[in-house]
Amino acid sequence: MSRIPTVALNNGVGIPQLGVGLYKVAPEVLLDLVPTAVDAGYRHFDTASLYGNELALGRALGAVLEDGSLGREDLFITSKVWNDDQGYDATLRAFDDSMVKLGLDVLDLYLIHWPVADRGLYADSYRALETLYREGRVRAIGVSNFQPGHLQRLLDECEVVPAVNQVELHPWLQQRELRSFHAGHRIATESWSPLARGRILEDPVLLELAARHGRTVPQIALRWQLQEGLVVFPKASSAERLRENAALFDFTLDDAELGLIAGLDRGFRSGSHPDDVQ
Template identity: 55%
Template sequence: MTLSPLLPLHDGHGIPQLGLGVYKIADAAAADAVQVALEAGYRHIDTAALYDNETGVGQGIARSGLPREDVFVTTKVWNDQHGYDKTLRAFDVSLGKLGFDYVDLFLIHWPAPRQDLFVDTWRALETLRASGRARSIGVSNFQPHHLDRLLAETDVVPVLNQVELHPWLQQSTVREYDAAHGILTEAWSPLARGRAIGNETLDAIGARHGKTAAQVVIRWHLELGNVVIPKSVTPVRIRENFDVFDFTLDAGDHAAIAAIDAGQRTGRDPDDLD
């Protein structure tokens, strides 16, 4: 069975580069999607407290029969639980829903800068890392100015920064900042909420390689060095999204995709979400 490449995190752990995202998947459906994904070769599942499907994710992993240590699981603390003590309590809730005694990666979901609590929240993540209950810790939707403050005021550098990233929002500044500080960049909404499907440029690249536009974009992420977590509940699409390890993009393909960049978000600006 083909498995995803494992990228090194700066804390000594590794993360499968291609995972399954489960945003907006109902709890009951999440168990089935996770089981299908694990059968297809995925070994990385990305959830969050906000998604309200941590129970289903845990059930899907249990049903797969795989040892817990073979599946990399990420979850996140939501904005209304920022602050040191609240974050520790929120982590306990997430862990209980998953049915685990540790998570592989725990993230601050958004900086929520107007609350001005993400530094205290990060200190709670440092405590969880020290306890071993969160093996690695990172952030999501942090811009360089948020990370500057975190690095100046706390002790542990995030291993990963998960941001909206796709051909229409290529995030070169964030990726360059992350790379300079040893932080991996992970892409959410990697297919721009379906916008990649039917795009003329991506379709043409896919036709040359015998692949779909979605597979082209996932492969593009992998070749850029991004961690990528496409979401689907459809078994055939889950499997298709993982079938990207038998081709490579050439320089012309990369140049054509680079030209798509328009700085366009499908989600919120990180400075505008409390």
């Protein structure tokens, strides 16, 4: 496969534009999945304390690093603080717990998983992330599932502009208003559920584009996201799917085709709306 390009975050840290999402990936799968993904060219792995697989990921990363083919600087690891651990001190404790499980000294990216605005703790949690960033324990900090109002509060009350906001994004939910806000503040957009949990696989426009290019619908959807400048990490649990998801760099969607996909937005969410997560 072609080398996966790197996107520069607002603090200059480079993040591989294509990674592997580990939501609902069983721990016992990771010991084989991670080296397989590395062999396929992946360097970016996205996990969270909620996923219950940080310990297994840490062991798999340790095995990859032990064989000497890659150095720690070649890998990009993301984790997230869960809702129950929000608040300044609790966030710091949660970070320490994640780092023990991951077996890392420095994390590449640490995120607040959801704003859970009714609890009123996300600004305090973000201040904890700022502390970790200043101490050099994490290379970049950001958020997940934040809407413009949540982001604006951080911009008003905190000092470090979030490097990323990780949100549900796919052809049926393109988040253009939010992405415009991101662009205005140099916040990178990351996509979770980039295939709408499989809901888009029978979309007639995407099927036609897939046939035109001799590709699969997932490859068309992921290629669109790359060309939109997004950071994307589809879930994969098999070597075949890992390779398929990575075969995105030897074809291009033209402007007319991008326009067709732009017309698919219907505001459909396959996951929760941020306002509904408490």
